[in-house]
Amino acid sequence: MILADSHAHVYSEQFKPDQDAMLNRAYEAGVQTIYMPNIDHTSIDVMLETEARFPQQCHPMMGLHPCSVGKYFEKQLYEVEEWLGKRPFAAVGECGIDLYWDKTLLAEQQEALRIQIAMAKQHKLPLVLHTRDAFRETADLIEAAQDGTLRGVFHCFSGSKEEAEEVIRLGFKLGIGGVATFKNGGLDKTLPGIALEHLLLETDCPYLAPMPHRGKRNEPAYLPLIARRVADILGKDEEEVVEATTRNTEALFVAGV
Numbered sequence: 001m002i003l004a005d006s007h008a009h010v011y012s013e014q015f016k017p018d019q020d021a022m023l024n025r026a027y028e029a030g031v032q033t034i035y036m037p038n039i040d041h042t043s044i045d046v047m048l049e050t051e052a053r054f055p056q057q058c059h060p061m062m063g064l065h066p067c068s069v070g071k072y073f074e075k076q077l078y079e080v081e082e083w084l085g086k087r088p089f090a091a092v093g094e095c096g097i098d099l100y101w102d103k104t105l106l107a108e109q110q111e112a113l114r115i116q117i118a119m120a121k122q123h124k125l126p127l128v129l130h131t132r133d134a135f136r137e138t139a140d141l142i143e144a145a146q147d148g149t150l151r152g153v154f155h156c157f158s159g160s161k162e163e164a165e166e167v168i169r170l171g172f173k174l175g176i177g178g179v180a181t182f183k184n185g186g187l188d189k190t191l192p193g194i195a196l197e198h199l200l201l202e203t204d205c206p207y208l209a210p211m212p213h214r215g216k217r218n219e220p221a222y223l224p225l226i227a228r229r230v231a232d233i234l235g236k237d238e239e240e241v242v243e244a245t246t247r248n249t250e251a252l253f254v255a256g257v
Helices: 019-028 044-053 074-086 106-123 135-145 161-169 220-234 238-256
Strands: 003-005 031-036 058-060 092-096 127-130 152-154 172-176 199-201
Touching: 003 199, 003 220, 003 238, 019 031, 019 220, 031 044, 031 220, 031 238, 044 058, 074 106, 092 106, 106 127, 106 135, 127 135, 127 172, 135 161, 161 172, 199 220, 199 238, 220 238
Parallel strands: 003 031, 031 058, 092 127, 127 152, 152 172, 172 199
Antiparallel strands: none
16 A cells, blocks of 8 residues: 655654655665645754755755744745745645644744745645644635635644544645544544545654654654554555545645655
């Protein structure tokens, strides 16, 4: 089976000792396509170096992570815009709102997201959204900007059935990762009844490793574990889940590559 990891930080410092072996393990596990979200100006070079070494497997996005949004975020967004004008990227991201660590910069995060929404429209690219403790704030901005051209994914989705249905109404996909395998992750209650056409699979590695690796470093080779769990939750064949989610991922991102 051929899988696509729709969100993986395979350029992370945590993979520096064994990046080649890690990506080979991914390929052997069937993960032939990996989409890499950018974080900020410090991650661009190492992300693009990873793409240069594994051009068939690893595809970069360009954006500014909400946790990297400070008082003077505009300078970083100028750099994002400059890169988007230089060469192809799969998406604008990851971007969004994160209120888990710090609520004092909400206004700045909202403005940074508005600007990146405009970039996605201008470059006709999908948005990859980070929404930690900020689903409502993020969804409201997407709804206000949705003119029929916006598309993308709410990455690392772990919300309620009602939130999942709202994402779908907004024209976005649900990125499903290791949380689906957690005993109290909640996705066993959210996903039943959600059509496969709305789902992407992701690892968000090196974070959020699925069971039985929870608490350890995550990697794309673990994506089949997530696919298997999603298949169990939906009562579907694993191969059907893999084929559908891989097709969905390629349809969303490939136009930008």
